[in-house]
Amino acid sequence: MKGLSRIANKPFRQIHYPFFNKFGFSSQNKSSPVEQGDEAAQPEIEQPGDHKDFQLQPTFRLIPVSDHPLFPGSSTAVSELKQTEMVVASVVKNESLLRTGSDILSTLQEIPYCNQYILGNKYMLTIFPSSKAKIIEALDPVAPLCRVRAKEIVEEKITEDQLDIAQSVVYKFLKQQYMRCYKISQDQKFLAYLQFLESNYRIEYVQDFIHMLLTCISLPQYINTYKFLINIQRSQIQDVYEEENLTQRLEKMNTIFTDFVNKLEIWNRLEEQYDFRSDQQKTQKKLEEIYESLKKHFTNEKDEKQEQVKEFLKNLEGKTVPDHIMKVITEEINRFLSMEKHHSEIQVTRTYLEYLTKLPYGISSQDNFDIKLAKKILDEGHYGMDDVKRRILEFIAVGKLKKSVHGKILCFVGPPGVGKTSIGESIAKSLGRKFVRIALGGDRDTSTLKGFRRTYIGAIPGKIVRALKTAEVENPVLLIDEVDKIGQRSVHGDPGSALLEILDPEQNAQFTDDYLDVPIDLSKVLFLCTANILDTLHPALLDRMEIIKVSGYTHNEKRHILDGYLLPEAIENAGLNIEGANFKITEEVKDYIIQNYSREPGMRSLKKFINRISEKLAFQIVESENQQEIVVDVDNIEKYIGHPIYRSSKFYTTYPPPGVVIGLAYNEYGGAILYIESAQSTYSNEGKGGLKVTGSLGDVMKESSTIAQTYAKNFLSKYIKQNEFATKYLETHDVHIHFPEGAIPKDGPSAGITITSSLLSLALGKSVPQDIAMTGEISLNGKVLAIGGVKEKTMSATREGIKKLIFPKANQKDINELPAYIKEGIQFYFVDEYPEVFRILFPDISIDYQQSQ
């Protein structure tokens, strides 16, 4: 019998077993049957010091009964005599040696402190151990019952000194742990123990409580299910059992039990995530792996916390942490160290300390104000953009003289893809600073900028603090993208004013992120912003920033950027080599792509198409076996990038109907031509001069339409006297003005003269030529006022092949400043008052107009 032979080979004095002395058996009980010195004693067994004592110990039957040690005060039922590997056994009264099953049963029948039942053809035995014993000699280690000589262990009495520890460790701790166990397992047994503990607690019961607890956590339900992994080792329980010193025993038990409940808690959580039962075989290995890592986690808890604190302190090495922040860090570290591993806030505190210690206190990069180098870097990164570059160099020059760029906020405004972000990156490179970009598009909540309070689950700092952490220096260039897209004031706060606080040099040295809750210095950060349009920008923000306009590119500029920047980069990214390459992208096809695939002002789509071509070329080269040169040209370009996506904005190729006029518009995507159509909206001639406008118009544009109508009515009555029908047309008809592509929102006053022209064309029944487009705000008295987006508007007209453009006189200087290639082939007309526009559009209708002074 394995178990018993192991017993025989062990130094028995060190092994304790429950001793069944319910009926008066004990080491002192001299009336017990005693078998004197047995010849069968194993020679290797360590003998007790006093041979006589040893000889006097009573002998007992040893019955291996269970998977776990039995404790006095507990009971167990045994349905068969088990063979166990462990040195776990119960000792029964000394009986004559029995060797067969029937012998055992007949012997058991004679044992008075065992209840026995017959279940079918099986015997059931209930055993009530009452004290512990130590085997000192195996007399007859033969299966299934053996005889041993054993000595009862008398439990140490609890002293006054131990009372305290017993109180706190056992009573308080057990209460708490029973409750935890109950919560986790919902096992009523734990609740019953708790109630029992509460109503019966007396210090004399301490031993009983310990036994009860150990029995309970080594019950088969924890052993036989997958939870075997978290079950406490029998050897651990045995260890507690063997410990004679009560204080030590309590401590050992404390450790085991805490470990058990912790594991149980984690397993409970894991159970929620995995359905272990569904595929137990398959997951067992995985579970073991998880368990191993958990075990490490448990055993190294203290070390781990200390390691973590070391890590926090390491984060602070070489930094000059302001006193107020150091104070918070120290307090938080102490809090962290005092927290139990499963404290609900431990993770929150750890994350907080991670952020707080990783910020770059007192660490700055050296500024470089070398103008020549800056110019070189800007030129290398970007073609053209001369104005922008000049402004940046001026900015760096001022920085050089003042030894600081503090307080300046540059904001690049222009359509998407024109290089606003990348020029920001070049500024950082020129100044030798780190570059970080944050996007604000659509952020409605101030928390995205200023962080979430730590009381929220999953709270993190805002984008600014996170950017600072990424930058690892206090003085990065921080580009805030799309400031115009920031959400409006709402119930979640006003992100605009949060941004104001961040950008304001007066306030940002004391910026408080809601998550960190300590003031952080942002004054060394160089903030850059980008925006597509300025209309939606917070006025106070606009005040703080210096606006630098970045315009869209013309065809020629795009060609230069394509050849000098985008194509070499795309070819390199695709792993191709332009020198000695056996592929060619013809000059003609490059123009064709710009013309037919990428008409917007920025470079985004051109970059996308050129990348796609390069990747397809790479594939062809790798795939093809012959070394023939691959040529990408106009004939095969669709194979690479599909059908052309450009469609003309022109609705009419020949003369349009009266009332249709081409305007020039400017929006966040650049310039575009804009048709304006007017038509009579009632068929009788009995209208009342009403006006209907459609086409997703904003308030300003609607007002502009009303002004145009009033002016057109006055114009007709003043100048078109000879044509009575036309003169009264707008008074006697209801008119509908529409701005096609109706789904695109439009706003602004710059369509004033175009709307007026459209109404007059309708009233006169005369078409406006299709090679002419116009832009200009109109006043009620016909003054033509300046507009924005001159370059974009001019470029959009060129793209559409429109050769005559009418602009307000006030914009003449802007046109004069445009590069010659943009103006090439265009005839510009500059007007001050509307009648001048009329004369250009309808030269054969004479009007009695004298230009006012």
Ligand SMILES: Nc1ncnc2c1ncn2[C@@H]1O[C@H](COP(=O)(O)OP(=O)(O)OP(=O)(O)O)[C@@H](O)[C@H]1O
């Ligand atoms: N003048 C230029 N010279 C070289 N490359 C350019 C130039 N302008 C734009 N690019 C390139 O075009 C791409 C798009 O530019 P970028 O992302 O900076 O545009 P953006 O104006 O910031 O756009 P968005 O407003 O959408 O953020 C980049 O790869 C950039 O390098």
